Amino acid sequence: MQALHNFNALAALNTLVALVFAFIFGSLIGLERQIRQRTAGLRTNTLVAVGAAVFVDLAMRLAGPEGSTRVIAYVVSGVGFLGAGSIMKEGANVTGLNTAATLWGSAAVGACCGASMIVEGGMAALFVLAANTLLRPVVNSINRRPVNEGAGEAIYYVYAICNNSVQAAVREKMLMLLDAANYPARSVEKHPFGPQDTEIEIVLHATSVDASELDDVIRQIEALPGVLQSFWNPSTEE
Secondary structure (H helix, E strand, C coil), rough: CHHHHHHCCHHHHHHHHHHHHHHHHHHHHHHHHHHCCCCHHHHHHHHHHHHHHHHHHHHHHHHHHHHHHHHHHHHHHHHHHHHHCCEEEECCEEHHHHHHHHHHHHHHHHHHHHHHCHHHHHHHHHHHHHHHHHHHHHHHHHCCCCCCCCCCCCCCCCCEEHHHHHHHHHHHHCCCCHCCCCCCEEEEEEECCCCCCEEEEEEEECCCCCCCHHHHHHHHCCCCCCCCEEEEEECCCC
C-alpha cells in the first residue's frame, strides 16, 4: 500500500520525461562510441546516463534539491570507478582514457536530465559529442607531427641490442652514460632478441631532451663491447 501512497501521476510523468531524454542523449553519445568500436559503446553509455538520471530524480523526489546534490557527488565518484575499469595500461602506454571521460560525460548528461534540466542535458550531450568528433581531426593532425624534442615533454626509450653474455655489463654502462648526461632512467627491462642476443630497454623520465646529446650517448653505447645496435625513440603516450 505504501507504493500506492507514494504514487504521484505528475511526478511519475516528470520522471518518465527525464528518463526518456537521458536515454536519447546517452544513446547518441554511445552510438558514436559504438561506431568507433570503443570498449564502452551504445549500451554502456545509455545505461550510465539513465542510471544517473534515476538516482538524481529519486533524490530530488525524496530529499529535494539539497539532497540531490549529495547524490550527484556520489554519481560522479561512482562513475569514476566505472571509468577506471576501461583504462588499460600496457607498458608505458595507457589506453581507454577517452572512453572513461566519455562515461563521465554521459553521467553528467543523465544527472542533468534527472534534475529536470533537459535543455542543459542536451547541451552537455552536444559538447561531449563535439569533443569526440570535431576535435578528432585536430588530435590526429597533431599526433602525425614529429615530436619536437626540445619544445615539449615526452617519454623517451633508449634501446641496445647486445650479446647475452655481456647484457648485464651493458645495462650498467648504459645507466651510467645516461646519468652522466643528466637523463636518469625510470625503468629498465630486457627482452630476448633471437637465440643469442638481448634487447635492453631503458625508459627515461618524462622530460625535454637535446637530440644531439642523446645521439652522443647512443654512439657511446654502440661502441661498447658486444653491442650490436643502439637507438632511441620518443613517445607522447603516458
